[in-house]
Amino acid sequence: MNKADGQIISKQRYPSPNPNIELSLVTYYSGGLRVMGLLAEPKAEGIYNGFLYLRGGIKSVGMVRPGRIIQFASEGFIVFAPFYRGNQGGEGNEDFAGDDRKDAFAAFTLLQNHSRVDKVHVFGFSRGGVMSLLTALHFPETASIVTWGGVSDMFLTYVERKDLRRMMKRVIGGTPTKFPERYQFRTPLFHLEKLQAPVLIIHGVQDKNVSVEHAYRLEKRLRALDKQVESWYFDSLTHYFPPAINRQVVTDLTKWMKNQTEK
Numbered sequence: 001m002n003k004a005d006g007q008i009i010s011k012q013r014y015p016s017p018n019p020n021i022e023l024s025l026v027t028y029y030s031g032g033l034r035v036m037g038l039l040a041e042p043k044a045e046g047i048y049n050g051f052l053y054l055r056g057g058i059k060s061v062g063m064v065r066p067g068r069i070i071q072f073a074s075e076g077f078i079v080f081a082p083f084y085r086g087n088q089g090g091e092g093n094e095d096f097a098g099d100d101r102k103d104a105f106a107a108f109t110l111l112q113n114h115s116r117v118d119k120v121h122v123f124g125f126s127r128g129g130v131m132s133l134l135t136a137l138h139f140p141e142t143a144s145i146v147t148w149g150g151v152s153d154m155f156l157t158y159v160e161r162k163d164l165r166r167m168m169k170r171v172i173g174g175t176p177t178k179f180p181e182r183y184q185f186r187t188p189l190f191h192l193e194k195l196q197a198p199v200l201i202i203h204g205v206q207d208k209n210v211s212v213e214h215a216y217r218l219e220k221r222l223r224a225l226d227k228q229v230e231s232w233y234f235d236s237l238t239h240y241f242p243p244a245i246n247r248q249v250v251t252d253l254t255k256w257m258k259n260q261t262e263k
Contacts, residue, residue: 003029004029005029006109008027009027009028009034010026011025013025016040016066016070017066018070018073018074020042020043020044020074021040021042021043021073022041022042023066024040024041025039026039026110030085030102030103030105034090034091035083035090035091036090037064037082038066038081038083039079040069040070040073040081041116042076047116048076048077048117049076049078050079050111050112050117050120051072051079051080051123051254052107052108052120052122052123052132052135053079053080053125054082054104054124055081055125056128056149057126058094058171059087059094062127064082077121078116080107095172097127097131097186098172098185098186104131104132104134105135105138108122108138119141119261120139121142121143121144121146122145122146123145123147124146124147124148125148126150128150129148129149129150129151129152129210129218130154130186132146133145133152133188133192133218136197137194140197143197143257143260144198144200144256145197145198145199146200146202146253146257147200147201148202149207149209149210149239150214150215150218151210152187152188152215153187153214154176154183155180156211156214157210157214158176172186189218192221192222197260198227198229198260199218199227199229199230200230200253201215201230202231202232202249203215204233204234204241207239208239209239215231215233232249
């Protein structure tokens, strides 16, 4: 059997909180591994934009929530959210934007191959910020990128998040001082000259999980390269937005995405 990246191995129905959205647990190939993810498809017939949702965290921290996927699908997208390798029964092990970026790449291909998907947008939250940028660098045809509370610099994450250092040394294989090339490999700021898709940056200025400096560095670099970028900063908010504001931002960002495909 041909194990092509993005090829769906199995798809089974998953309880959906929205009667208008069909939710499925999908197993797909990524670099020869069987990786899991959630697929949300509006039941209404028609062609939709694809929405690749790249989660934050690692392992059980920041796991994909069905309600969040449904929220974006309800705005008129076919949404796929990979769990990343080694999670929820998937094969392999996460390595924090190392080889597990292939899970995002294969998920992008999965959406591209979907019979009801036109263009594919990429969304990253928290650690998913670097994953979204790396994916768009790999796929120049990406329609747009949104990074929300997103990491852009792995060196900065190591400096700021003392609580993550042990995990990062274990997963990445050392410190930024000893192995700068491993952190540079995971930091898209060094490769943005190749980026083609428009970028929307969303960040709470009071964010203590991923400092707003990540957003500032990303925006500064994109502007220096004369790339298309827009930023929405929320002065009083942290990593997690209150429900009412969250809902409004979801509506606004999905509208922004659709506008990019209409230009």
